[in-house]
Amino acid sequence: MPRRVEQGKRKEILQAAIRVFARSGFFNSKVSDVARQAGVADGTIYLYFRNKDDLLISLFDQIMGDFVSRASRALAALDDPAEKLHRLAQLHLESLGRNRDLAVVFQIELRHSSKFMARFSRTRLADYFKLIQEVIRQGQRQGRFRKGLHEKLVTKCFFGMLDEMATNWILSERQYDLAALSEGVADLFVCGLAASPGKKSRVKSRRVAARS
Amino acid sequence: MPRRVEQGKRKEILQAAIRVFARSGFFNSKVSDVARQAGVADGTIYLYFRNKDDLLISLFDQIMGDFVSRASRALAALDDPAEKLHRLAQLHLESLGRNRDLAVVFQIELRHSSKFMARFSRTRLADYFKLIQEVIRQGQRQGRFRKGLHEKLVTKCFFGMLDEMATNWILSERQYDLAALSEGVADLFVCGLAASPGKKSRVKSRRVAARS
Amino acid sequence: MPRRVEQGKRKEILQAAIRVFARSGFFNSKVSDVARQAGVADGTIYLYFRNKDDLLISLFDQIMGDFVSRASRALAALDDPAEKLHRLAQLHLESLGRNRDLAVVFQIELRHSSKFMARFSRTRLADYFKLIQEVIRQGQRQGRFRKGLHEKLVTKCFFGMLDEMATNWILSERQYDLAALSEGVADLFVCGLAASPGKKSRVKSRRVAARS
Amino acid sequence: MPRRVEQGKRKEILQAAIRVFARSGFFNSKVSDVARQAGVADGTIYLYFRNKDDLLISLFDQIMGDFVSRASRALAALDDPAEKLHRLAQLHLESLGRNRDLAVVFQIELRHSSKFMARFSRTRLADYFKLIQEVIRQGQRQGRFRKGLHEKLVTKCFFGMLDEMATNWILSERQYDLAALSEGVADLFVCGLAASPGKKSRVKSRRVAARS
């Protein structure tokens, strides 16, 4: 029972941190701001988190973990790799588009330092990349996607496109539906991957060039 | 004469700032670190820059400005839009791959806060985006690229892919040639854009969806 | 309970500030000097005061407020306006003469800038001036003081004389009893105010001149 | 010939200093502000003055010296001690009332620290006090003023009253003629000093009290 109360407070603090970090930026936010927003005393934060950085790290772990497992489950229900990519793009942009504060924290605040980012890349983000890559491999096995692709490269491209959509959305002064862009992105990507008989020679030559 | 001395010192300070910010991160760097690296007194920094933030802003303006004008000139010498995109990708990744410190500052340190990023997006980055978009339009006019594309979206995708390559390169523990990835990225993108008669119907429906 | 602790510490800091400012001057005093003298950490100062200036302002408000209310009560116990003026002079010089550090802060350090002084004049000092002026009016109503007096002017004269006594005392290398001067000052002032039948013509002409 | 040029520039710098110090306060004024106002380079200030403090000291010496010698000459032309006091009050308030910036510097900025003030009191101000005191003694010798007066005390009172007039004038939001107050002040003072047969006993007792 106390376990649940505790975890409830932990989540409240994380929610408060998202709001505060999104609005003031991580470095301009004070721990006491987060505490006030969460309705707890400053010291209480330190009962649940090692330090201020740990708030950001926990935020990332928690939410990225949730996202990857949700995405995994969603993909398991689909067969077609192209469809899976569309679904992934949709989930990615929906998740961020649903909560602007969260998106700001993810797209901006979480990328403060190369140390932070390196840490993130090596952990949860790697899981996400694996998920994407697996879909691509499946598509290749099924003959739907080209064989000569640099798998890791295109995986990163997929992420990079979605990531840029999200960042742009945040920075834009206009209000628009982020998730609606997922179709366009996934389409571009799937077309780019597609096994297209007519352009064989060209692609081949490029690939060769890239190797040099 | 004083003009040249002045500008020389200004550039030296910016170079020093790149090194220092890249290695310690902007927030962990002290102004006095930059001064020491530049071989000037602390106060001298403030003769050339308003404050610590201004160092970062000036860095971005200067280098991004240089890059966009170099890229513009390079593209002017080419005709084929696909080739232009390959060249752009190459220039983008070469510029960053040539100077790791610079890349770190650009990919990470420059993205500290949404205020910073919003500022940047609205200025120099917009010029870069225009450059990309113009190439895409040209390709469409020439019938090389699909007509129904969401121009802005694909422009951002192109940038997003390259951006992710650069970020990954920085965060990677392995050392590899960043510029060598440009072919793969441009190829994926150009294939994605290509007018492909066989997939008409599908693309159309997607386009419609994206518009909604 | 916390209220009392808090206020206790606040007063201790103010006492420390008086000592430190008096001995080194406000501008030459460091906040950390005040903290050390008060036996608290530097940061603690900022729990009770907005900034260094606020220390000085609070000092003035607190002590001047105390003085005026003490003086008001003391005068209420007396009838004769001349006696009241003697008492006021005595209280004024006693207050400062009792605590040299306080006097230094009041006579010198508190007068740093016209902004500071203007602030002070408009608030607590105005209360003190009202107190003096009321006594003078009473004396006039009772026929003890001349009728044609420029009330505000003589009020300021009274304060000015006492103020100069205090300043001189501080700057003097000799040690003497400041309060002992109150009689002389009050006597001079009361004589100057007195309704004196024998000098009518002269006073009248002067008075008229003063009005022009 | 260079001598005159030099001195001209020195005076220009002092004039500039008065303006700048009056408007921003001594501590908030930068040496470079004074230089700009004087139309010279920063370094030039140091050809004429030892340091920033020296500007203030020179200001005081120069202007107070001028004032005292002018006042001495003016008094020499008069006989009646009461008239002399009126004239002195008039000169005092006229000098300050003529130039608000100068008045601000004299009444406020020059009183920054007890060290400054002690220095001033011991020098030029002492000359002024001697001037006043001499007039009072003359009045006593001529039987115009009371014998039992505490000469130094009343001298300081005279100065204190005028000083307060000036300070109040500066701090006042209203604009009025400062010199016009000299009559009222001098009148109050002369009345206070006057040999008044009818109040002999009273004064005596006060005096005795003051001694105790």
Next chain:
DNA sequence: AATGAATGAGTCTTCATTCAT
């Protein structure tokens, strides 16, 4: 004599973190 670019010492203030209650 005049300049003004360069210097670098000096300090107020913030805020993450602790710990007695």
Next chain:
DNA sequence: AATGAATGAAGACTCATTCAT
């Protein structure tokens, strides 16, 4: 578990002063 008063380390920035020209 929760509090929040207290801590004190840390650093951006200013500006009086110098000195090579």
